[in-house]
Amino acid sequence: MEHDDVLPVLYDLVVTIGSELSVKPLLTRTLQRLLYHTSYSAGFVCLNVPPCKAEDGQVEVRLDAVVGDFDLVGVIGKPIVLPRALICQSASRETEQTALLSALRCTQTQYKSCLRLPINHSGMIVLLAAEMPETNLPLTTMLQPVLAHLAKAVILCSHNDAYTSGLVNQRDLLEKVFESSYSGVMITDADRHIVEVNPAFTRITGYSSEEVQGKDPHMLASGRHDHDFYRELWEDIGNNGHWEGEIWNRRKNGEVYPGWLNINRVCDSTGTLHYYVGMFSDISKRKQAEAQIHHLAFYDPLTELPNRRLLIERLQQAFSFGARSGQHGAVLFIDLDNFKTINDTKGHETGDLLLSEVARRLTSCVRDGDTVARLGGDEFVVVLESLKTGADEAAAQADLVAEKIRDLLSQPYRLAEYVYHTTPSIGVVLFLGHRQSLDDVMKHADTAMYQAKTAGRNTVRFYDPVMQASIEARADLEEELRYALELQQLCLHYQIQMDSRNRPLGAEALLRWQHPERGLVSPAQFIPLAEETGLIVPIGLWVLQTACVLLNNWQGDASTRDLTLAVNVSAKQFRSPDFVTQVQRTLVDTGAKPSLLKLELTESIVLENVEDTIAKMRELKLLGVSFSMDDFGTGYSSLQYLKRLPLDQIKIDQSFVRDIVNDPNDAAIVRTIIVMSEVLGLNVIAEGVETQAQRDFLDSRGCHAFQGYLFGRPVPLQDFEASLKA
Amino acid sequence: MNIANMMHYLPQVEAGAIEQKLAELQALYPGLGVCALLPEAEKEKVSVLQAACAGLKVPLVGAIFPALVKDGLFLTSGVWLLCFKKMPHYALYADLPTDAAETERATEKMANDIRAQIDHIPDLTLFMLFDAMVPNIASMLDNLYLQLANRVHYAGANAGSESFQPMPCLFDGERTVQNGVLLLLLTAHKGAILEHGYHSNPHTSYATSTSGNCISQIDWRPAFEVYQELVREHYGEEVTAENFYQYGVHFPFGIVRANHHVLVRIPVMLAEDGSLFCVGEVPANSVLTLLKAPTVRTVETLHNLTEGLAKLNGDVADAELLLFYCAGRRLHLGIPMSTTELEAFAELTHASQVAGALSLGEIGGSTVHGYPLFHNATLVAARW
Known part of the structure; x- marks a missing residue:
């Protein structure tokens, strides 16, 4: 080998040494390159060789790197006892060392030659060969600067290993915390794409790490929070670097759960944002526990009904609601008659069963928003909200419910194979806002209940004597209304409908009650009663039949042949399953021309069940019957449903017509209704037209059909027919 | 049998x-x-x-x-x-x-x-x-x-x-x-x-920038530029992506080892940016010698x-x-x-x-x- 060729060898070794950062690969790679260049087949490195004072004997060392010998590879890192003559000598290239090298106990190759290269004073490289490779180069001296370089590299790499090991330990610790944390951890990049999640995240959300990586955390959103919630959340993080709070998220299986979330920004030392770290826990169980505690605190364990504490809370809410809405509420104080006897004779278990059944029956009597509470023993309280604004009407509503309760609680109880009977005594008190204190309301209800007991039990009593009288009067009226139809006390009056050229278009049939003693009872008084009691259904059918008979009769006279007759249909009547059949049968039975029958519906009927309404209207339209939307403008007046309904006419409510000339708002509403009708291709008629000015206004705006006192009041049939001929 | x-x-x-x-x-x-x-x-x-x-x-x-x-x-x-x-x-x-x-x-x-x-x-x-x-x-x-x-x-x-x-x-x-x-x-x-049996010749060039099995520089110059000169000098031909492998085999890289052996890396492909790809990687950042038409x-x-x-x-x-x-x-x-x-x-x-x-x-x-x-x-x- 030329001397020029030495430099590439040294260069290669120096570059190899300089390329490594860690002791183990440094030693292995250097050893590999040394073998590569020298053709020795194996070698090992020992660092930290103890000082050798003598040249003979043995020393315990550790093999830090081995290349090329399968047996020695197996003892890397383990202590091994070697002859000092092998490990402590200075640099040398020796042959015929079989005896010395046999101390290595290598079985694959019988080494005879070695090349010893000391690293500083405490390390040694030993290259091994079965036959000494040829070379004419002074390897030991030639490699000296490389070994000095290696000695320094070992120190630097050791320091780096210690530093890296510290970092690795720290990383391992953090990783362990990350992996074992019971809280879910989610790390996103600055663009809010998920970078990493921990096992707890997967446990809580159901999503694996692979499923969420690169995704936006919004994929977990439950839909329970609006846009503003998230906007404020990110604003908080932007401003304070942190957000903490309760959030509802959705698991992979679709389940929505509450979590307590903590989000922090992670920035580098220059303030550049790199990550967001979100830590959260599933607080479903905590919420459930809270709900359980709440339940125990506010509910009666036997009946699951609200207890006194919750009752008070609900009553306060009802007071506040009443104060805002102007609607009455009512408290019904219920006590079971003779409960003590059942309890004493049949035992507490039977008593408890009875109370549970009473609670169930009570709950079935009220609307969703009302409250049924148990005060204790056999005392229950029902709070009714959103009753009418008028005291009499509200009292009537409360009475209706109280009677329903009285009736239901008086039904026999089948408990543990025995049948029991009990009845309630019910005290009722109305309230409106905060006019009376809560204590007073409860006290008065209690008092009324005792009055009911005194009155012979199984009774409803109002606290206010006037109200009690009113309720009793109403009960009488209801009783009489039941017989009004068969006693032929009901009749129809007819109010004419005219066009703009003062030609009669038809009439609206209006129900009247001619009471033998009370005289003409106001429709406002008895029609709501008929609605509440369900009497409106037979009465409505009678109205329909009467109107159809009249339409048929009018066919014989030229002056009445083309007149239409509008008939009001109540909600209960319209909703009855056989309403369409009833109309069809009535038309057939009476021979009335369907095209002249106009059914008037209110918005409330339509909105109650739009799909059912449309279906029924379509069926009736096929018969030829037409429809008018009564009182239009007072409800939602939604164009959306109006477009879907097979209507023929819209009737502008009289409340808009009344001030149409003076009130610009009413004028604007009416104009809008007329334009809407035109757009939808519907006729329009105004009711409650009382003055010429109103008529002219309506006519000039496009409404050419009218009904009102200007043209005629509702009158009995004879008067109506007479007026046509006049 | x-x-x-x-x-x-x-x-x-x-x-x-x-x-x-x-x-x-x-x-x-x-x-x-x-x-x-x-x-x-x-x-x-x-x-x-x-x-x-x-x-x-x-x-x-x-x-x-x-x-x-x-x-x-x-x-x-x-x-x-x-x-x-x-x-x-x-x-x-x-x-x-x-x-x-x-x-x-x-x-x-x-x-x-x-x-x-x-x-x-x-x-x-x-x-x-x-x-x-x-x-x-x-x-x-x-x-x-x-x-x-x-x-x-x-x-x-x-x-x-x-x-x-x-x-x-x-x-x-x-x-x-x-x-x-x-x-x-x-x-x-x-x-x-x-x-x-490949032998490096004296005065070799060094591959100075390598990564994986890619060599981008030779003697601190773009690798392909050096290759073009070498091929022109030895064969009087222009090296292209199509004929590169035919010439590259004559100018392989060598990892020099202390036992006189050279580990050969033959460049087989030319990348669009002028880097060269070998079959099998070369050690990261290593210096390789360029074996110009090595004797075998x-x-x-x-x-x-x-x-x-x-x-x-x-x-x-x-x-x-x-x-x-x-x-x-x-x-x-x-x-x-x-x-x-x-x-x-x-x-x-x-x-x-x-x-x-x-x-x-x-x-x-x-x-x-x-x-x-x-x-x-x-x-x-x-x-x-």
Whole structure:
């Protein structure tokens, strides 16, 4: 080998040494390159060789790197006892060392030659060969600067290993915390794409790490929070670097759960944002526990009904609601008659069963928003909200419910194979806002209940004597209304409908009650009663039949042949399953021309069940019957449903017509209704037209059909027919 | 039948002939296995081999080389059936990784697979056939040596196309793969001997910038520029990407070693940016010498080979020998000279048969129990 060729060898070794950062690969790679260049087949490195004072004997060392010998590879890192003559000598290239090298106990190759290269004073490289490779180069001296370089590299790499090991330990610790944390951890990049999640995240959300990586955390959103919630959340993080709070998220299986979330920004030392770290826990169980505690605190364990504490809370809410809405509420104080006897004779278990059944029956009597509470023993309280604004009407509503309760609680109880009977005594008190204190309301209800007991039990009593009288009067009226139809006390009056050229278009049939003693009872008084009691259904059918008979009769006279007759249909009547059949049968039975029958519906009927309404209207339209939307403008007046309904006419409510000339708002509403009708291709008629000015206004705006006192009041049939001929 | 009849050359790759030969052998050796060597011109016949072996349930492995070696000849047709009385452990790995960490993991897995086979069996050779397009063969070899050390002997060669176009060139009974390696663990085998006889001339140039198997600078100048000057000076021709390999073989790189041996790297391809690619990587950042038209000492090569074979195996007269001959060496020396080397090898060894292939890189040690190295320009010889 030329001397020029030495430099590439040294260069290669120096570059190899300089390329490594860690002791183990440094030693292995250097050893590999040394073998590569020298053709020795194996070698090992020992660092930290103890000082050798003598040249003979043995020393315990550790093999830090081995290349090329399968047996020695197996003892890397383990202590091994070697002859000092092998490990402590200075640099040398020796042959015929079989005896010395046999101390290595290598079985694959019988080494005879070695090349010893000391690293500083405490390390040694030993290259091994079965036959000494040829070379004419002074390897030991030639490699000296490389070994000095290696000695320094070992120190630097050791320091780096210690530093890296510290970092690795720290990383391992953090990783362990990350992996074992019971809280879910989610790390996103600055663009809010998920970078990493921990096992707890997967446990809580159901999503694996692979499923969420690169995704936006919004994929977990439950839909329970609006846009503003998230906007404020990110604003908080932007401003304070942190957000903490309760959030509802959705698991992979679709389940929505509450979590307590903590989000922090992670920035580098220059303030550049790199990550967001979100830590959260599933607080479903905590919420459930809270709900359980709440339940125990506010509910009666036997009946699951609200207890006194919750009752008070609900009553306060009802007071506040009443104060805002102007609607009455009512408290019904219920006590079971003779409960003590059942309890004493049949035992507490039977008593408890009875109370549970009473609670169930009570709950079935009220609307969703009302409250049924148990005060204790056999005392229950029902709070009714959103009753009418008028005291009499509200009292009537409360009475209706109280009677329903009285009736239901008086039904026999089948408990543990025995049948029991009990009845309630019910005290009722109305309230409106905060006019009376809560204590007073409860006290008065209690008092009324005792009055009911005194009155012979199984009774409803109002606290206010006037109200009690009113309720009793109403009960009488209801009783009489039941017989009004068969006693032929009901009749129809007819109010004419005219066009703009003062030609009669038809009439609206209006129900009247001619009471033998009370005289003409106001429709406002008895029609709501008929609605509440369900009497409106037979009465409505009678109205329909009467109107159809009249339409048929009018066919014989030229002056009445083309007149239409509008008939009001109540909600209960319209909703009855056989309403369409009833109309069809009535038309057939009476021979009335369907095209002249106009059914008037209110918005409330339509909105109650739009799909059912449309279906029924379509069926009736096929018969030829037409429809008018009564009182239009007072409800939602939604164009959306109006477009879907097979209507023929819209009737502008009289409340808009009344001030149409003076009130610009009413004028604007009416104009809008007329334009809407035109757009939808519907006729329009105004009711409650009382003055010429109103008529002219309506006519000039496009409404050419009218009904009102200007043209005629509702009158009995004879008067109506007479007026046509006049 | 004695051991001398385990290597069979068939001039036609024809199902009937293959089946007949294998059936004859199978009758004697029920555990028969085959390593087949095919020349590139017969590459479409792999399926014929696979079908024939499948029909007889004979395990098959093999590779495709630019040409076959048969005694003193280079052949571009036919097939070598190198048979085993009992098929040794083998594994075919496809699509090897190039990333350092993944390469380490992949070779560790290979080493573990081998380690599971080697308990208490002396004299094993890990025989490796790589696809020449694998760019990190030397690293894989280093990693394998770290794991298996001197527990096995190392030998092998690179398969593929002499045009250096990617080609599935390794196969077993069912698959034909590329970018892979075929490992065979030969039992009762003492390894191979490798020699090239290339000598560096004085006043060599240095390759000053290398990375993987890519050399970008020579004497601190763009590598291709230097090559153009050299070719102009020696041959009066202009070197291009098309004719590069023909000239590159005459100016290989050498990794100089302290034992007077040079590790040859023949550049085989020219990159668009003027860098040169070798078969097999060069150590990162290493300084290589540029061997300008190196002299090849054929006598020394053959002497070392025969001596090495004798040291490994004793007398090899009448033995069947395996020989891989580097395709780049054949281009450098020319076909007549290469053929003479082959003839001389067969004569000197007194082998009953010499079977092998023209290879695109070779694996072995030039001394007994030596560090296994990845070479170019060599002859690798072993007893079959």
